[in-house]
Each structure stands twice: as C-alpha cells, then as structure tokens.
Amino acid sequence: MMTLLQNTLLVALVLTSFGMLVSGRLGVYIRIVALQGVMVGLLPLVAGHAVPTLHLVFVATAIIGLKGFVFPYLLSRALRESKTRREMNPFVGHLSSVFFGILALLGSFWMDSRLSLQSHSSSELAIPMAFTTILIGLFLIVTRRTALSQVIGFLVLENGIYAFGLAIVYEVPVLLELGVLMDVFVAVFVMGIAIYHINREFDHMDIDRLNTLRG
Amino acid sequence: MSALILPIMTSLMGLVLAPLLLGVINRTKAVFAGRHGSPLLQAYFDLVKLLKKGAVYSRTTTWVFHAAPVIGLTSLVAALVLLPVAGVRAPVTFAGDLVVFIYALGLLRFFTVAAALDTGSSFEGMGASREVHFSALAEPAIVLGVASLASATRSLSLTGIFSSMTPNVWIEAGPALALVLAALFIVFLAENSRIPIDDPNTHLELTMIHEVMILDYSGPDLALVLYGATLKLWVLGALIVNVVLSPFNLTGIQDMLCFVAGMLLLSIAVGIVESMMARTSLLKVPRLLVTAISLSVIAFTLVLRFR
Numbered sequence: 001m002m003t004l005l006q007n008t009l010l011v012a013l014v015l016t017s018f019g020m021l022v023s024g025r026l027g028v029y030i031r032i033v034a035l036q037g038v039m040v041g042l043l044p045l046v047a048g049h050a051v052p053t054l055h056l057v058f059v060a061t062a063i064i065g066l067k068g069f070v071f072p073y074l075l076s077r078a079l080r081e082s083k084t085r086r087e088m089n090p091f092v093g094h095l096s097s098v099f100f101g102i103l104a105l106l107g108s109f110w111m112d113s114r115l116s117l118q119s120h121s122s123s124e125l126a127i128p129m130a131f132t133t134i135l136i137g138l139f140l141i142v143t144r145r146t147a148l149s150q151v152i153g154f155l156v157l158e159n160g161i162y163a164f165g166l167a168i169v170y171e172v173p174v175l176l177e178l179g180v181l182m183d184v185f186v187a188v189f190v191m192g193i194a195i196y197h198i199n200r201e202f203d204h205m206d207i208d209r210l211n212t213l214r215g
Numbered sequence: 216m217s218a219l220i221l222p223i224m225t226s227l228m229g230l231v232l233a234p235l236l237l238g239v240i241n242r243t244k245a246v247f248a249g250r251h252g253s254p255l256l257q258a259y260f261d262l263v264k265l266l267k268k269g270a271v272y273s274r275t276t277t278w279v280f281h282a283a284p285v286i287g288l289t290s291l292v293a294a295l296v297l298l299p300v301a302g303v304r305a306p307v308t309f310a311g312d313l314v315v316f317i318y319a320l321g322l323l324r325f326f327t328v329a330a331a332l333d334t335g336s337s338f339e340g341m342g343a344s345r346e347v348h349f350s351a352l353a354e355p356a357i358v359l360g361v362a363s364l365a366s367a368t369r370s371l372s373l374t375g376i377f378s379s380m381t382p383n384v385w386i387e388a389g390p391a392l393a394l395v396l397a398a399l400f401i402v403f404l405a406e407n408s409r410i411p412i413d414d415p416n417t418h419l420e421l422t423m424i425h426e427v428m429i430l431d432y433s434g435p436d437l438a439l440v441l442y443g444a445t446l447k448l449w450v451l452g453a454l455i456v457n458v459v460l461s462p463f464n465l466t467g468i469q470d471m472l473c474f475v476a477g478m479l480l481l482s483i484a485v486g487i488v489e490s491m492m493a494r495t496s497l498l499k500v501p502r503l504l505v506t507a508i509s510l511s512v513i514a515f516t517l518v519l520r521f522r
Contacts, residue, residue, distance in 0.1 A: 004389055011390040014513065022506055098505050102512050109516050124520055 003123050005046040009039050010129040013163065014105065017136040017156055021097040024090070029152045030075045033159075037067025040159045043166055059177050063162075066181055071155060074192050078148055082199045091208075092143040104135035117168065126167035133160030147198055147207050151191045158184050225300040225471060230292075232475065233449040234258035234442065236482045240409075243486025258445060265438035273431055275335040283330030284432065284439035287323040291446045294319040298453050299374040302461075302470040308374040313361050316373060317354075320406070320450070323443065324350055331428035342427030345497070349405060349412065349424065352504035357402045359511035360395045363518040364458065367391065380461035394514035396458055401507035403451045403485075405500075407444070410489040412500050452481045 016032045016039075023029065041064035044056050092100070108131035117127055137157030141150050162180075198207070238255035245252025254260070272280070297312045297319075299305040305312075328346055331339040365371055367388045368379045385392060405412045408425035415426065429440050456477035465473055495503060 004386055008390050011394070011513070011517065015394075015510075018506075018509055018513075022502055094502055095505050098502075098509050102509050105513060105516060109520065125517065128520070 002046055006043070006123045007125050009043055009046060010123060010125050010163070013039055013159065014129050014132050014136075017133050018098065018101050020140060020152070020156065021101045021136065022094055024094065026079055026146065026148055026152075027076075029149055030072050030079065033075070033152050033155050034068050034072035036156065036159050037069075037071065038064050040162055041068060043163060062178065062181060066185060067155070067159070070185070071188050074188060075148065075151065078192050078195045078199075081196065082148070090144050092139075097139070097143065100139055101132075101136055104139070105132045108132045108135065123167075127164065130160050130164035130167055133157075133163060136160075145206050145208055147191070147195045150207070151188060151195070154187065154191070155184075219306065221303050222299075222306040225303050225474075226296050226298075226306055228300075228471065228475070229295050229298075229446070229449050229453070232478070233445040234262060236448050236452065236478060237445050239479055239482035240486045240489070243483050244490050247486070247490035258441070262438050262442055265441070266435050268434040270432075270434035270436050273334055276333055276431070279326075279333045280330045280431070281436075283326040283333075284436045284443065286326045287443045288439050288446070290319040290322040290326075291443050291450060294450050295446065297373055298450060299377050299457065300453065300471060300474050302378070302464065302466045304374040304378065308372050310371040310375075312372045312374075313365060313376070317358060317361065320447070321354070323447070327428055327440075334431045336431065339428055339430060342424055345424045346428060349500060349504060352501055352508065353402045353405045356398050356504065356507035356511045357406075359508070359515050360398045360402070361454075363391060363395050363511065363515040366515070366518045377457045377461045380458070381464070382462040385462050388518055391514040391517035392458065394510045394517070396455060398507045398510040398514065399451075399455050399458070401503060401510075403455060404488070405504060405507075406451055407448050409485055411492050411495050411503060414494050448482075449478070452478055456481055 013036060016036050020029055020032050023032075041060045045060050090097070105128075108128040111131065112128040134157055137153050137155070137160055140153030140156055142153075144150055144153060198210075235255065235258070237258040238253070241257065242252045242255055294316050296306045297308065297316045299308070324346065328343040331343040331346075364376050364380075367384055368376045370376045370379050404410070408415055408423075413424040413426075425444075429437065432440050453474075456474060460470075460473060460477055463473070
C-alpha cells in the first residue's frame with residue numbers, strides 16, 4: 001500500500017512536470033510548482049517506514065511550508081508586479097517540449113537500467129522518475145524565455161534532485177536538509193530580486209532581449 | 216452453445232442501447248444549461264424518421280460514397296463483438312484481437328474520409344484533412360494505452376485483458392492504469408468528436424470536423440452514419456468502463472446492470488465536460504492529443520517496469 005502511494009506521488013510528480021511543458025501560463029506554472037512542493041514534501045513520509053519518525057515529520061512540514069506556500073507566494077508576487085501573464089514564445093514549442101519530456105522519460109528508464117544504482121527506496125520508480133523531473137527542470141530553464149519561468153524550472157530541478165536523494169540515501173540528517181532548503185530559499189529570494197530589477201529597468205522580464213544590450 | 220448466449224446478449228445490448236448514450240449526454244447538457252432538453256430517446260426517433268425517408272445522391276459521387284456507411288457500420292459491429300463486458304467474455308475472441316479492434320475503428324475512419332473526399336466538395340475535403348490529422352495523433356495514444364493494458368495483464372486479447380484484470384493488477388500498476396484511463400478518455404472525446412476537440416452541434420461552422428464530412432448524406436444513409444456514431448460512442452466507452460469495472464469481478468445479470476450504469480455515468484461525465492469546457496481552438500487540439508500520447512507512453516513505460 002505504501003509503495004502504491006509512493007508510486008502515485010512519483011508519477012504525479014512527473015505528470016505535473018509534463019503539465020508545465022504543455023501549459024504556457026505563468027500562473028499555472030506557479031500553481032503546479034506549489035503542488036509539486038507539497039508532493040515532494042509528502043514523499044519522505046510514504047517512502048519506506050510504516051510509521052514516520054518525528055524527524056521525518058519535521059522535515060516534511062518544513063518542505064511543504066517552504067515549497068508549497070512560501071515560494072509560490074514569492075513567485076506570484078513577482079508575477080503580479082510584472083505585466084507578463086504568459087510565456088509568449090518559448091524557444092522550443094509546446095509540442096516539441098512534450099516530445100522532449102517523453103524522450104527524457106525513456107532515457108531516464110534506460111539510464112536507470114544501465115547504472116544499477118543502489119536504491120534504498122521501496123519503489124522501483126523512484127530513480128527514473130526523479131531523473132525525469134531533473135531533466136524536465138533543466139529543459140525548462142534552457143528553453144523558457146521569462147526570468148520567472150526559469151526560476152520555476154530551477155525549482156522543478158530541485159524537486160527532482162530531492163526525490164533522487166531520497167531514493168539513494170534514506171536517512172539524511174535534519175541539519176543537512178534544512179541547509180539545502182535554506183540554500184534554495186536564498187536562491188529563490190535572490191532571483192526574485194533579480195526579476196524585480198529586470199522588470200523595473202526594462203518593463204518586461206524577457207531575458208532573451210538582454211542579449212541585445214550594448215555597453 | 217449455451218456458453219455463447221450471454222456474450223451474444225451483451226453485444227445485442229450494445230446494439231440496442233447505443234443511441235441512448237447520446238440522449239443522456241444531451242439531457243445532461245440541457246440540465247446544465249437550465250433547459251428542459253429533448254427526450255432521452257430522441258436519437259431513436261431521429262433514426263426511425265431518417266430510415267423512412269428517401270436518399271439523395273450527388274452526381275459526382277461513386278460507389279465509395281454509397282458503400283462507406285455500410286462498411287463503417289460493419290466494422291463497428293466487428294469491433295463490438297470483440298469487446299467483452301466486464302465479466303462476460305466477448306462472442307469472438309482470439310490472441311491479438313485488440314489490434315483488430317483498433318483497426319476496425321481505423322477502417323471506419325478511412326471510409327468516412329474516403330467518402331467525404333468522394334463528394335468532391337472542398338468543404339468536406341477540409342473536414343477529411345482535419346479528421347486524418349487528429350486521428351493520426353489519437354491513434355498512438357489508444358494503441359499504446361491498450362498495449363499497456365495488455366502488458367499489465369499479460370494477455371493479448373481483449374477478453375483476456377479484462378478477465379485477468381484482478382484487484383491485484385490495480386494495486387500493482389495503479390498509477391499506470393489511471394494514466395491509461397485518462398489517455399483513453401481524451402481519445403474517446405476526440406474520436407467521438409465531442410467538445411474539447413470538436414463540437415457535435417455545429418453545422419456550417421468553419422471549425423467542425425466530423426459533421427462536415429457527413430454533410431452530403433441523407434435519409435437511410437444518414438441514419439446508418441448516425442447510428443454508427445452512437446455505436447462508436449458505445450464501443451470506445453465500453454473500453455473505459457471495462458477497465459474500471461473489471462477488478463470487481465462481477466458476473467451475470469448483476470454485471471450487465473453495473474456495466475450499463477457505468478456507460479450511463481460515462482455519458483453524464485461527457486455531458487458535464489461539454490457543459491464546463493469551451494471547445495479548444497483548432498490549433499491547440501494537437502496539444503491535447505499529444506498530452507494523451509504522453510500519458511500513454513508514461514503508462515507503457517511504467518507497466519514495463521512493474522512487470
């Protein structure tokens with residue numbers, strides 16, 4: 001039963017990442033990344049042990065609170081302040097993005113079968129699914145135009161890395177996890193400020209136009 | 216011989232009840248819109264009325280146009296007899312019949328498109344082009360979806376798939392089956408030209424797909440085409456309802472009643488989707504269908520991993 005729950009969460013993680021590849025609205029991106037934050041937070045609770053320890057519950061609440069609520073709040077504030085509502089012309093179109101997602105999924109399964117990593121997770125899906133999420137996050141960073149969607153791509157990447165770490169090492173010291181969370185928090189914060197400045201200077205947050213700047 | 220009676224009865228049930236689904240969908244839409252709506256049996260009345268009329272044929276049409284409704288209906292009946300109803304096996308079953316099932320539907324589509332081109336109307340040619348474009352995207356989704364069902368249950372016939380789909384399969388490969396269901400539902404809406412993809416109510420709209428291809432049919436031919444459309448609704452819907460109902464291990468009359476209830480619920484769901492969603496613009500339809508394909512691909516890789 002626990003494995004079924006864990007598998008469902010992992011599949012939902014990849015599905016929501018696919019949702020980002022299809023959708024073009026920044027508001028949808030933010031909602032999806034909030035949902036992913038909650039799912040990633042629940043992941044350690046359903047992975048392995050029948051009864052979650054106090055330490056796990058603490059980490060889970062911290063992750064859900066930060067990734068599920070604080071980050072989306074910061075991001076939607078950045079979105080409110082900018083005039084952009086949707087990702088206009090991504091460098092790679094939506095259909096090709098979905099095909100990339102499918103390729104990433106197949107590639108992750110293939111790589112997982114070749115690498116034979118020592119998985120501590122009860123689910124066989126944990127590593128390939130986490131890897132797909134990482135790849136999709138990277139893809140979002142590379143192919144999307146606005147600064148905001150790049151931050152979101154970074155968060156997806158981070159979610160994937162977290163799920164991957166959970167599959168490889170089960171027990172992580174609380175301090176380490178909180179340190180990583182803190183890093184991500186600072187990153188999102190700094191990027192939020194960067195978005196704010198890009199917005200104020202240029203009236204948009206299309207980073208492609210930064211290429212044409214002259215000194 | 217008596218072993219065949221129940222399966223044949225289930226197929227006959229499909230033949231009789233198929234037009235009812237259309238009535239249920241339209242009634243649901245009417246309730247949502249606050250209208251009284253047409254009677255539940257309206258599709259039957261339409262069919263009887265059309266059968267009484269004479270047919271008019273354009274001079275440009277050839278035998279393809281005349282043959283298409285008959286061939287379409289025949290291939291649908293062929294698909295119907297391959298389809299089990301939850302616990303009851305199909306009248307005809309052999310290893311690999313799922314491919315025949317999918318391509319019986321393909322034959323229907325081919326002849327509908329050929330007949331539309333046969334009329335020589337550029338308007339119908341446009342519809343044919345759209346139909347082929349979208350079904351080319353819907354086909355991988357249904358093929359991979361059914362393939363993942365086959366792989367999850369290790370069986371190559373539709374009857375085998377649904378009879379060996381125990382609750383255990385759902386526990387083992389639950390996420391994958393849920394994805395297949397979602398993909399099949401999108402294909403179901405696309406193939407039956409329901410709302411997010413096509414609007415069955417519009418005539419002479421530049422955005423319609425299925426309705427435009429059958430514009431030149433009249434009288435008994437139109438009745439065959441309409442009846443075929445309802446049968447297609449039944450056949451593809453039965454695929455979805457079977458995936459959901461099979462683990463409950465029902466038998467006999469009880470099973471049939473649950474199945475019919477499931478079909479009616481599915482029609483209500485379609486009605487709700489149609490009332491709540493707007494039709495997506497023609498350029499965005501491929502996005503929806505590619506989503507269905509990716510759901511099927513994910514399901515298929517998951518199933519391969521689970522087994």
